Amino acid sequence: MGSYSRHVMLPKEIAKLVPKNHLMSESEWRSIGVQQSQGWKHYMVHEPEPHILLFRRELNQSNEKQRQQMIL
Template sequence: MAHQDKDYQDLVDRIHYSDRYSDDFYEYRHVLLPRQMLKLVPKEYFQPDTNVMRLLSEDEWRGIGITQSLGWEHYEVHAPEPHVLLFRREKDYQSKYGNAR
């Protein structure tokens, strides 16, 4: 899904990436999409029975404009705030794998 539209690019530029935090196994971050962006995300990215965003593959979340280094996975949805996507990756991923896995 590629968007060349200036308005869409403005929304992509407003995506907020939280600081990273970690536990013993993973590092985490939240990605906050501008709420208006949800209207432009493909309908098949939402669960039909609940209209909550499903877990997205890396190609899907990159396709809507989210940019992160390698190793991140969309691991959870938070139904009350559908514009907040929760990501995690293996702790020390880059020192273990560099830029390729």
């Protein structure tokens, strides 16, 4: 099964709050103001631009149906 990915660009002032030694849990990224639906996992920081956070979410049958409905 595949996954969706999403890049979140933070204002540089907020990016200073991103931990440098680990990826953030959902409660951590929500606490700095990132708003998105549940189920997204922070999986990487874009090293050349640390204010860009990379998230992914597993593609499952229910969100695949939602995606197809959005296309129609």
